[in-house]
Amino acid sequence: MHDVIVVGGGPTGFVTALGLAQAGLDVCLLEAEDAIDQSPRACVYHWSMLDGLERLGIREEAERAGYTKDDYLWLVKQTAERLPYDLKVLSAVTRFPYNIQLGQDRLARICEARLAALPNAEVRFSTPMTALAQDADSVRVAVEGPDGPEFLAARYLVGADGAGSAVRKAIGLGFDGMTWPERFVATNVRHDFESGGFGQSTMVIDDRWGAVIVKITRDGLWRCTYMEDAALPEATYLERMPEAYRNLLPGEGGYELVRSSPYMMHQRCAESFRKGRVVLVGDAAHVTNPTGGFGLTTGLFDAFALWPTLAAVLLDRADRALLDTWADERRRVFLDKTSPQACAYKDFVFHARGGGPKLEAALDGMRRMVRDPDYRLERLMFTKGLETMSPAER
Numbered sequence: 001m002h003d004v005i006v007v008g009g010g011p012t013g014f015v016t017a018l019g020l021a022q023a024g025l026d027v028c029l030l031e032a033e034d035a036i037d038q039s040p041r042a043c044v045y046h047w048s049m050l051d052g053l054e055r056l057g058i059r060e061e062a063e064r065a066g067y068t069k070d071d072y073l074w075l076v077k078q079t080a081e082r083l084p085y086d087l088k089v090l091s092a093v094t095r096f097p098y099n100i101q102l103g104q105d106r107l108a109r110i111c112e113a114r115l116a117a118l119p120n121a122e123v124r125f126s127t128p129m130t131a132l133a134q135d136a137d138s139v140r141v142a143v144e145g146p147d148g149p150e151f152l153a154a155r156y157l158v159g160a161d162g163a164g165s166a167v168r169k170a171i172g173l174g175f176d177g178m179t180w181p182e183r184f185v186a187t188n189v190r191h192d193f194e195s196g197g198f199g200q201s202t203m204v205i206d207d208r209w210g211a212v213i214v215k216i217t218r219d220g221l222w223r224c225t226y227m228e229d230a231a232l233p234e235a236t237y238l239e240r241m242p243e244a245y246r247n248l249l250p251g252e253g254g255y256e257l258v259r260s261s262p263y264m265m266h267q268r269c270a271e272s273f274r275k276g277r278v279v280l281v282g283d284a285a286h287v288t289n290p291t292g293g294f295g296l297t298t299g300l301f302d303a304f305a306l307w308p309t310l311a312a313v314l315l316d317r318a319d320r321a322l323l324d325t326w327a328d329e330r331r332r333v334f335l336d337k338t339s340p341q342a343c344a345y346k347d348f349v350f351h352a353r354g355g356g357p358k359l360e361a362a363l364d365g366m367r368r369m370v371r372d373p374d375y376r377l378e379r380l381m382f383t384k385g386l387e388t389m390s391p392a393e394r
């Protein structure tokens with residue numbers, strides 16, 4: 001019997017598994033697909049998460065694999081107003097006053113390589129979990145591996161299997177919330193954004209052509225995410241992309257589309273993050289629209305607080321009720337902070353409604369952030385507020 005089975009080889013599953021395995025637990029990670037998903041998805045690790053990566057021993061490698069950045073711009077398309085700022089004020093509160101830009105697949109691959117070097121960790125691809133049952137002592141799962149069906153058991157199970165979580169469904173937890181009427185289109189593209197005056201991270205504020213445009217590799221690959229009406233057929237989104245790019249890409253030069261992925265956005269949260277010996281992290285527990293990059297941030301903070309808690313329960317016989325404290329605190333963070341702020345950012349960037357008092361009020365906040373370093377620090381501290389300590393370590 002394993003100590004912990006982690007279902008799902010996305011970033012939160014891999015980070016949780018690495019923390020647990022490095023703490024000395026016997027961990028088995030199950031991933032349904034035959035490799036880590038490489039589609040364009042989350043790619044920013046806010047400064048506030050770097051302590052958590054450092055504790056796992058992977059901050060430096062993540063920094064080398066990606067790149068660090070602190071250059072931000074809010075750009076109002078209609079008026080061409082530019083609101084640039086950097087993160088230098090953060091040096092008052094952290095050793096790492098910058099964000100890391102790195103595809104989530106690459107973060108998962110860093111963890112995968114570390115796990116491969118540990119005798120107490122096993123990563124199994126092409127092995128979806130198909131059923132789950134638990135009793136007072138253990139969790140048992142059925143999997144469909146390359147060699148056929150199999151049964152595995154563990155003392156605890158972490159559901160890190162994404163928004164459609166089979167784990168969440170198997171333990172009968174609801175996933176209340178709403179689905180947005182718009183579709184996001186995430187594209188990886190090569191284009192000379194810098195000569196067009198864009199910052200490394202640029203939020204283009206506009207009710208028709210709002211976009212989040214971020215440089216994601218040192219050698220000039222950019223993520224350009226924009227929105228379209230979800231009533232338009234998804235199958236033909238590529239046909240509409242040239243028009244979107246005509247409006248989104250600055251300057252005259254051409255572009256090379258490298259990858260793209262349309263996706264529906266939701267605001268949803270599981271009714272609990274724990275049931276018995278099963279806990280949920282990341283998108284299995286909560287999903288948000290990605291404006292501001294708070295979704296994976298919250299998911300990784302779930303993981304950073306979970307692995308020491310589970311390790312304390314399993315290795316030090318700490319009270320299992322700590323897992324309830326963990327679960328309640330992580331759920332409150334999502335409902336009270338992550339979700340409202342991601343919705344406010346989406347509204348600000350993509351629904352400027354041709355200007356007006358609402359946009360002006362939001363822009364006034366940004367203008368103050370640009371000119372007032374104390375206020376900038378206060379605003380930048382928001383993502384630190386998405387962190388909770390492991391209740392086992394207070």
Ligand SMILES: Cc1cc2nc3c(=O)[nH]c(=O)nc-3n(C[C@H](O)[C@H](O)[C@H](O)COP(=O)(O)OP(=O)(O)OC[C@H]3O[C@@H](n4cnc5c(N)ncnc54)[C@H](O)[C@@H]3O)c2cc1C
Pocket residue numbers: 007008009010011012013030031032033037039040041042043044104127128129130160161162163165166167186261262263281282283284290292293294295296297299
């Ligand atoms: C196209 C797209 C773009 C995005 N862009 C951004 C962004 O710019 N910023 C941002 O913050 N967020 C973004 N997100 C959201 C972000 O990608 C998620 O928050 C993040 O992937 C959550 O990580 P996770 O590990 O919890 O789940 P996932 O990454 O979804 O990983 C879940 C894993 O579980 C596996 N799995 C599923 N079922 C089973 C099973 N039964 N057995 C075993 N394995 C299973 C899946 O194959 C998958 O590998 C985007 C999402 C999408 C879809």
